[in-house]
Amino acid sequence: MSAAVISHLGSRSRTLLPGLSVSAMVAAAATFLSEHYGAPVMLFALLLGMALNFLGSDSVCKAGIEFTAREVLRLGVALLGIRITFGQIAELGWQPVAIVVVLVSVTIVVSIVAARVMGFSSLFGLLTGGATAICGASAALALAAALPAHSQKEKATLFTVLGVSALSTLAMILYPMVVRWLGLPPLQAGIFLGGTIHDVAQVVGAGYSLSREVGDSATVVKLMRVAMLLPVILCAAMITRAQGVQPGDKRPPLLPWFAVGFVLLAAINSTGVLPQMLQQAGGKLSQWCLVIAIAALGMKTQLRALVTVGIKPILLMVGETLFLALLVLGMLRLAD
Known part of the structure; x- marks a missing residue:
């Protein structure tokens, strides 16, 4: 390695380190609070980051915060693939797979239409x-x-993260009551919880609060929903390419590198060659990257910008959540 390259890497590291370090410290504080108070770690990271938003415009930290919000985020998404194996999906049979594909597709299409009706862009509907x-x-x-x-x-993005974190926590509390009230058998209870609650941690909490059987099926169904991230990212990348590029910019790839990494890790994990300890480490690293990235995004955002969103985006996300729950229940009734 030449002296010029080493010098460049050293200079780049010194530029990025302050912002990366402060993002990691916020993530560590958010993790501590989440473990002690039981609220979603993403929500704590976002709120703590927003409390330190003055650092996002600081000349020392700005470059590192920008890098963290962009590249560390993508690394975290790629590492999500290590949570999934194709065998887990096959074990449940074709019905849960069909349910997941339909519910994800229909919910996104309905969200895009609803967003347009409410005066928002299609991209906001796709995001929420x-x-x-x-x-x-x-x-x-x-x-x-x-x-x-x-x-x-x-x-x-930050409004969406805030909304789904709050709604996921509420669903983790209420949906097990719905399962008991409807008298759903364990497999259907697992499909309902895994198919409706937004975040993996809340699915695990809700499922195992009922029984181990419900928790196991809910977790696998939830991971199937995570696997649907790949085709949706592909659609988003196609939209980005269709938007065109500014003169002098490179055209973005059809499949971003983090999506390719997601698929490769899922494929490698499906072979069974990865020891469980490495799978767990990869899952924790993915979670850490995402928490650090959302802390950095929080530091780039002014709180008053979120306060001005109004009631309509909130109604949109609540409506999407209720629609998803009713859709899954309807599909379970049809599958009987």
């Missing part, structure tokens, strides 16, 4: 619908990374 239908805050961050840049993108 994808977050609701797939895996909450992780999906919101992944889609934001693939969608074309625009002036309201970060504001829309």
Whole structure:
């Protein structure tokens, strides 16, 4: 390695390290609070980051915060693939797979239509619908990374993360009561919880609060929804390419590198060659990257920008969540 390259890497590291370090510290604080108070770690990271938003415009930290919000986020999305194996999906049979494909597709399409009716862009509908239908805050961050840049993108992303985190926590509390009230058998209970609750952690909490059987099936169904992230990212990348590029810019790839990494890790994990310890480490690293990235996004955002969103985006996300729950229940009744 030449002296010039080493010098460049050293200079680049010094530029990025302050912002990356402060993002990691916010993520560590958010993790501590989440473990002690039981609220979603993404929500804590976002709120703590927003409390330190003055660092996003600081000349020392700005470059590192920008890098973290962009590249560390993409690394975290790629590492999500290590949670999935194709065998897990095959074990449930064709009905849950069909249910997941339909509910994700229909929810996103309905969200886009609803967003347009309410005066929002189709991209906002895709962002909120994808977050609701797939895996909450992780999906919101992944889609934001693939969608074309625009002036309201970060504001829309942070609002979506905030909304799905709050709604996921509420669903974790209420949906087990719904399962008991409807008298759903264990497999159907698992499909309902795994098919409706936004974030993986809340699905695990709700499922195992009922029984181990419900928790196991809910977790696998939820991971199937996570697997749907790939085709949705592909659609988002196609939209970005269709938007065109500014003169002198490179055209974005049809499949972003983090989506390719997601698929490769899922394929490798499906072979069974990865030891369980490595799978767990990869899953934790993915979670850490996403938490650090959302902390950085929070530091780039002014709180007053989110306060001005109004009631309509909130109604949109609540409506998407209720629609998803009713859709899954309807599909379970038809499958009987």
